[in-house]
Amino acid sequence: MPHSSLEPDSRATLLRTAAAAIEAGLGTRAEKLPDIDRLPASLREPRASFVTLTIDGDLRGCCGTLEPARPLAHDVWRNAQASAFRDPRFPRLLAREWRRTRIEVSVLTPCERIEVTSEEMLLDSLVPGADGVLLAWRGMRATFLPKVWEQLDDPRVFLRHLKVKAGWAADFWASDVEAWRYRTEIMASERAALTDDEPGP
Numbered sequence: 001m002p003h004s005s006l007e008p009d010s011r012a013t014l015l016r017t018a019a020a021a022i023e024a025g026l027g028t029r030a031e032k033l034p035d036i037d038r039l040p041a042s043l044r045e046p047r048a049s050f051v052t053l054t055i056d057g058d059l060r061g062c063c064g065t066l067e068p069a070r071p072l073a074h075d076v077w078r079n080a081q082a083s084a085f086r087d088p089r090f091p092r093l094l095a096r097e098w099r100r101t102r103i104e105v106s107v108l109t110p111c112e113r114i115e116v117t118s119e120e121m122l123l124d125s126l127v128p129g130a131d132g133v134l135l136a137w138r139g140m141r142a143t144f145l146p147k148v149w150e151q152l153d154d155p156r157v158f159l160r161h162l163k164v165k166a167g168w169a170a171d172f173w174a175s176d177v178e179a180w181r182y183r184t185e186i187m188a189s190e191r192a193a194l195t196d197d198e199p200g201p
Contacts, residue, residue: 005185006043006185010042011187013034013039013073015103015105015187015188015189018051018077018079018105019191020034021076021081021084022098022101022103024081025081026098028095033074033077034073036073039071039073042072043071044071045071046069046070046071047072048064048065048068049072049079049106050063050064050105050145051064051080051082051104051105052104052145053083053084055100060083061083061089061090062087063079064079064106066108066111067111068110072107100191101190101191102189103190103191104187105188106184107186108184109182110182111181111182112180112181114181119173122159123159125181126155126158126181128155129146130183131146131181131182131183134182135163136177136180137166137174137176137178138176142166142167143162147184
């Protein structure tokens with residue numbers, strides 16, 4: 001599966017972008033998307049991403065996209081705000097929580113279709129610890145980022161939990177279930193370690 005690493009400066013820029021987006025949502029800085037003209041080419045390309053927020057190791061929000069639809073820097077901005085303020089599993093992030101928040105940005109490779117005719121074929125094809133997995137069936141779908149393997153390291157258990165996330169029974173399978181895989185490049189930082197500068201190269 002193709003995978004191109006971002007330069008260190010670009011990785012740092014994405015983390016600052018996510019932080020700036022959340023601070024804009026908190027009202028502590030202006031709502032200002034990164035200036036595309038000032039960004040390196042890798043951050044101007046359409047890419048999909050997820051932003052995960054944790055506090056003291058506990059999940060505090062995680063939202064993202066699976067298909068590239070806008071410049072990567074703008075995707076991270078929008079997903080950071082969604083994770084902080086619009087994840088339906090959590091209330092809006094509060095200013096008093098912000099300094100204790102850890103930000104993790106995952107940049108996705110393009111989804112690759114996994115041609116399978118049975119659940120066993122899918123299980124045999126997965127690479128634990130590396131593959132993000134997307135399952136879809138009749139308008140319903142769910143994904144687990146590769147990081148989820150840290151908690152669910154057995155492929156069968158991983159897949160059962162993913163099916164439950166999609167709203168299906170853990171033992172569900174149908175001949176028309178569709179599956180895709182992708183990889184992620186991850187960058188993370190404690191909020192306190194990020195600068196307060198405007199995001200940019």
